Amino acid sequence: MAETNGVQAAVDIPADKAEILARPLEERDDIVVCENVHKWFGDFCAVRDVSMRVKRGEVVVIFGPSGSGKSTFIRMINRLEEHQQGRIVIDGIEMTNDVRNLDAIRREVGMVFQQFNLFPHITVLGNITLAPQRVRHLPRSEAEALAMRLLERVGIPEQAQKYPAELSGGQQQRVAIARALAMQPQIMLFDEPTSALDPEMIKEVLDAMRELAATGMTMLCVTHEMGFAREVADRMAFFDEGALVELGPPDQIFNNPQEDRTKLFLDQIL
């Protein structure tokens, strides 16, 4: 649980978040609702009949073999992939083809990618201030002040004027986290954020994610970092062949998996 991971005292938690965090999970509202969601690529059914509810401030780690639809699933939550059947509601906004709904949802949801996807032709500061200026219409000075606060939060304020290619992979991924946070989202999606990193850089990114979880951010993370999952996740979701096979707290997943497939997969990777 986020409240029990011990980092909480070290970070500032906004009052509204603190109030939510003070309540137990089951008494909070659902910020992500997915009902019977399907997605096909041609004839191939990538995601089949997934239903999941995520509480405000909850951290859900999604894992499973490659090709199991876990990335496709979280990419549907900010509509990088379109769901073809079922219903997705983000913080009360129904996901439809309506551009206004889509804009509202994209403002609610931030995303961090496996390959960072920083914009290589602008500086770190420019990467972070671009969307706040262009989408939220913040004045430049405000956007830059916000960016510097976020860079300090992820521990690399001194890199602000550099270009992404001049940073290490771990630093780039932390910039990507800061860039997503600059839009002040309610939900953060992480699509294998440490899979493209050298081992010595994984920790710095996971630390930034831990800190974020401690501030009460709702997070959906596709990751194979099982240590991180055990420590930070409120619940874990196991995907296989496009279906959500098992969803439960880390304690259940690691010690008492209800499904054979979950147990088999964990045996293979642990």
Added chain:
Amino acid sequence: MTARAAPAPLPPATTVGLLGWLRQNLFSSRGNGAVTVVLAVVLVWFVFNLGSWVFVEADWTVIISRAPLYIVGLYPYEGYWRLCICLLLISVLLGMAWRAWPNAARRFAFGFGAVMLFVGVFPHEMAPDHRALLLLNLPLIGLGYLLTPRPADASPGRLEAMAGSALSPALERVAIFSTPRRKVIAVFVALVLTMILILGIAGVPGLDPVNPQDLGGLMINLLLAFFGIVCSLPIGIGLALGRRSSLPILKVACVIFIEVIRGVPLITLLFMSRHILPLTFPEDLNIDRVYLAGITITIFSSAYMAENVRGGMAAVHPGQAEAARALGLRDWQNTLLITLPQGLRNIIPAIVGQFISLFKDTSLVYFIGMLDLVEMGRVSVQGNQEFIDNGREVYLFIALVFWVFCFSMSFISRRIEGALGVGRR
């Protein structure tokens, strides 16, 4: 670490040094050795014969006596000073480029200055004031350099090191080309002034309008190629965006335009612009062939530019667009802020390559009766009994001029690629 690694073993002697290089590259087998010897003999024979012709037999008086025709065509002598001023403007811009991208533009600026110095002091007939204007290019390159602030990531140049800290506040104060916007404005102002100076304005004393048909020689090749590229870049971007668009009519229109223009040789387009298009004009509309050529070359070039831009944008990683969408940017914002800038940077080498081939293609304007460098060369030989036997000298000179320009351009392009880190960032 406390223990030191053993020194790295040396490579075998046969692979290093001059002998190693010769052995690896020229004499790696008996067959290769034989090929090397034969080619070397042929090369020496060729160079010796050409050299003896160039330095002993050839008569270069035709080049020197007709130089103004080759460079500026029939441009009136009274207006030469205006062309000299254009060169001065170019010098200021070159100085600016030298300062802003030292690695890319320094040698180019030096080369330009060297040519001006050479022409300015060469012993031939030239008015002293023209000589003075040409020599003035050298200080103006320096002026452009000083008007531009040192890039943040560059170490102080030799000039500043010599001047020391006493001068640097003064230097900062005069550095007016400080932001990208100011640099663009400087280039734009220089372009407009250049056009005004070359073509003149009716009614302004000293700036008598010049008949466009008197523009010729190397000047017209350069002008057509330069304005062709500059104008075709925005048109090409528009066509490329249209071709990527999801609006079917716009897309089809752009595809048809691009494919029709690319499927036709430039020479036929020039012919049509001169002899077929005017049939559709109203009777009293008389567009000079120079402008028709400029428009035609621009249209021709923009079709190729569109394909370059499209390729450059297609090469941008799809993750970039995903990140932009995830941040809430609209599609047009993504295109203008993310995809297009990266795509354009990808195609700098292709744009320069296109400029080079367009520059050479401009010699086709002889077909509609314009006296460009190549045509002027032909006329100067065939139209004059005195030089009727000097065709070889003239065409060799023309080839050299084209080569110098094209090579400089590809050189500067490679340096810009390096400076912008194409393929790195």
